[in-house]
Amino acid sequence: MATTAPQSTSEQLAVDTIRTLAMDAVQHAGNGHPGMPMGMAPVGYLLFSEVMRHNPKDPHWPDRDRFVLSAGHGSMLLYACLHLSGYPDLTLEEIRHFRTWGSRTPGHPEVHHTAGVEVTTGPLGQGVANAVGLALAERFLREKYGSEVQNHHTYGICSDGDLMEGVSAEAASLAGHLGLGQLIFFYDHNHISIDGRTSLAFDTEDVNKRFDAYGWHTQDVDDVNDLAALRAAVKAAQDETGRPSLIRVRSTIGFPAPNKGGTPGAHGAALGEDEVRATKEVLGWDPDKHFFVPDGVYEQFSAVDRGAALQAEWQERFDAWRAADATRAEEWDLAWAGKPLPGLDAALPTFDPADKPKLATRAASHTTIQAIAPFLPTQVGGSADLNESVKTGIEADAPYSREQANRNVYWGIREHAMGAAVNGLALHGGIVRPLGATFLQFADYMRPAIRLSALMNLPTLWVFSHDSIALGEDGPTHQPVEHIAALRAIPNLTVIRPSDAAETAEAWRVAVDEEVEGPVLLVLSRQNLPVLDRTNTYPSAKALDKGAYVLADVDDAVATIVGTGSEVQVAIAAAELLAEDGVKARVVAMPSWELFEQQDQAYRDSVLPPNQPKVSVEAGIHMGWERWVDASVSVDRFGASAAGEVMLAEYGITPEAVADKVRGLL
């Protein structure tokens, strides 16, 4: 077990107050994770009281240092530090209500729920990659707007568990590659995980050597309780500006609990009343006092005056910066409000079938991106090594590199880190609709990050192409089948699958021009699709924002065919087939269930008439379509390797199959 190095009494008291609050809160709740906050208390104390530039009275100060507790189960470390450093919303009363309904102190930290919490963490590894996104955002804004207005660090604490997860490995490799010098992580090396000692699964690995290999600056602190050593390590990490830093800190989980300290018993359960008492005795505290903050601790810990002074200094620089250039200032304001520059709407491209009768929606997306990029000066993002395929690159801009922060991030073949880092970009502020892109199939690789974007209600943009078996020869490992359904399943995620070029441009507008608050996900085709004549034959695609609309109507229709994306053309052809037989069918384009669900019943009934047979066609599983239609033409098994047209024919995604299904219902 690590020993306590001598500190000043007031510092020691401040550190130990984190420990006792963590013990008491978990004990009072009856569950939680006391061990990590107790072990890492010195790091929390140093960061919040001394190292970090933050202002408890203004948790939204744009240039504050960011802090990510990647090991989110140690939430009491964060809550104790927020409370003791002076965040007014995080009262002692809230700590007493740790992990209970309605409190500001949920089991894992939740952004937007608790002032001072920057990121929702808990699923391990995510926080490391979120922090990489925060650091990417900071560096981009610093280079774009100047270090006088944006120049802060991103700090984090991660655990053995965080560093076993692949998402953190991907993110660390990228951070090393890009040389994110203002990112500093503490690695809580306590040798304990839920199942026991990390010797069960992890201790062969030399984590610092691994991070060296990624291009990080690495250090060891042999005893977390040695504040002087911690301070020296922080200083060295700050001085290293060309590489991110990892500080491996040897700690003892549950320190200084005399029986459970250093054991798995301190990890994920209350210590028990006896052990809490015994620990307080070891600390020289009165075991009968609970949620006790000794005299002088608030003063020792407070960041209020220091933070206010730091922000005031910044404000002075910022005001001068604003005054010097009104245009730049307006751009800054819009960026922090999450808005594009004025004029984006009018700049949206139109697509004339006379020019180009067929176009993949991924290609229409590419055209749209180029048209609107001037209005999104801080939209940072890119694809996971599929730039040429998903076509999300901004041609007028360069790659985000070690040398220069630009808008096009080359994430590498690291979908999961991409997802979590895009979440970090969104969490930072100042970045409008940060973007991650890959094949729809590989949405699965980054699903935890997509879910967290929805849970955090972040304005992220996910762009996924190659959206069905029609992608062809790459075969079943690459052909999405259940993916659209599985993404629709995530609450608070708006999935849009445009059916042609015009709908694609409109989908982009809906995503970036404030119509949706949370994450938006675009599903695009690999294959060419007819560019519908929106001037003469079909209605404007503006109705996409209602989720579904009548694309082709006919008087006295007896049935409705609903299509999404590339299958809208199949729906149109099916209606034409039926018309040849005198069967009148309406065609509905339904690019987004979620947007349609937000419409009132009258509108929904006007699009999908009740008491009339309705058939859907979508090249994916039919799960959930029962809500909207009576029968579905769908793909309910895995794909195969063959040309796209062959696949569609063999799997029955054809006008004939749709027409037959309609006839069967009449």
Add this chain to the structure above:
Amino acid sequence: MATTAPQSTSEQLAVDTIRTLAMDAVQHAGNGHPGMPMGMAPVGYLLFSEVMRHNPKDPHWPDRDRFVLSAGHGSMLLYACLHLSGYPDLTLEEIRHFRTWGSRTPGHPEVHHTAGVEVTTGPLGQGVANAVGLALAERFLREKYGSEVQNHHTYGICSDGDLMEGVSAEAASLAGHLGLGQLIFFYDHNHISIDGRTSLAFDTEDVNKRFDAYGWHTQDVDDVNDLAALRAAVKAAQDETGRPSLIRVRSTIGFPAPNKGGTPGAHGAALGEDEVRATKEVLGWDPDKHFFVPDGVYEQFSAVDRGAALQAEWQERFDAWRAADATRAEEWDLAWAGKPLPGLDAALPTFDPADKPKLATRAASHTTIQAIAPFLPTQVGGSADLNESVKTGIEADAPYSREQANRNVYWGIREHAMGAAVNGLALHGGIVRPLGATFLQFADYMRPAIRLSALMNLPTLWVFSHDSIALGEDGPTHQPVEHIAALRAIPNLTVIRPSDAAETAEAWRVAVDEEVEGPVLLVLSRQNLPVLDRTNTYPSAKALDKGAYVLADVDDAVATIVGTGSEVQVAIAAAELLAEDGVKARVVAMPSWELFEQQDQAYRDSVLPPNQPKVSVEAGIHMGWERWVDASVSVDRFGASAAGEVMLAEYGITPEAVADKVRGLL
């Protein structure tokens, strides 16, 4: 660009035949990935002609070396090697039909579709982790049954893309930890990915140093065309028995194409006729010949005689081993047939509510595991650092460690690698229902591996506990909401959510006792649930294998309430509430949609009567329930941090809510 080192003419011809077949096949198909097979042709040649112990005439020989092409897009490397080394099913005609409907040469390799293909690969990183699973299986069987019957290597080729993916990082860390000395990977270090040079995103990292940090043995081969250097590296890797080996091989993508070689243009598209001709001219080949195998190449490449001799040697040892111990031999046969030992059925535990009125299904699962473990001597698996929570450990067995291969694998906090390695265990053969377990929430972390288990139709077992908001205080990051629906969405995956202890034991029986061929996924509760009295009050849980059954019936029922898992008790209580009002409702337990879908319409109608109001209750989203019922009591938003009972009450998963929903329909 790497240069060609001098080799014997016949060897050079054999290597170059891989190159020309790859070029021609991709050119003929019009799409595919020629560059990797061309660059890595020497490695393919050496492995299949010389290094690997395999028998093309018996691709199922249990002790063959396994080969995993993790970079599955380079499928033509594998197809060319299978063809040239003598696998009879992989004819030149099949290579001509590369990537077309019905061929044995799909875009990415598919196990069970093409003899000699060990693993379906393509989604990057998976293959590395599959190979770790294969090596885990081999070592387990070697230690259990003796090296005279099981003692082979697992070889693989991986790419930059594979090694950027987090899943490979997780798996490599585990393989280093466990010291899997018979695992040997070639890393195709060609500096090119789809978007261009790896300098865009990857080349800061020193991969060998990273693998050193994991505890691997690492080597460099500076020129892939230097067969002598490759041979020396293989020898050194084989000689190192305490650590897995990584051989970083410098190659040139598309070698020796004069214009596109060494460029992204050779990665993922046909080279074009002119470049194919030019490349053949560089090689000194006739540019007018396509799919050409020069004289002597088959002889040079063939593994047929060598393989037959190797297998015959093994067979002799194996026969002696069999003869020496009939019991052991029967166990071996059953293991390779994927079956438990006789008697498992009778050993299943029963649960008496008089002994224990309440039990979490995860706890009932734990009891079941202990009871059936003696009948599953080769069931290898475990949880991702949640052994104490998901309760999948076999108490009578020890951890799978560096020192000894036992049944309990401690995967570490590496869900994705766990999933892919479990797939590898299943692919190997001899391991019955290998198992991966974690919280249901973290199924998202390993979703690509779960999907691949379904696509490959592998007999894997996924066990996920903490299956709803009722898990309580850990909050929304840990509470599954959409997960059950999203897993049901995956084709060919059997999801079972048992409602009580008896159903849990039955679910295990269905999973391990041959009733289901492909992957089975168990969804278990954290919280205690009533142990239903299956002797007096409720019917036997044996009907679980039909997916749904009538749990509590009443004459002249006017409505049906369908529950799954922990909500079956809510359904029962709702029916009791309704009965107090004189409303007669039937209660149906529906542990598995997939099993129920396999029943005939008559049975399904007998359980869920048509033309009668039906209501479901499940603490998850209602998506897809429209197929079975008229209304659902569900959770369609993210959870929160509070006690489980509070969560259920606040989110309306209550008997009152169900009863109200039924009344509303009547």
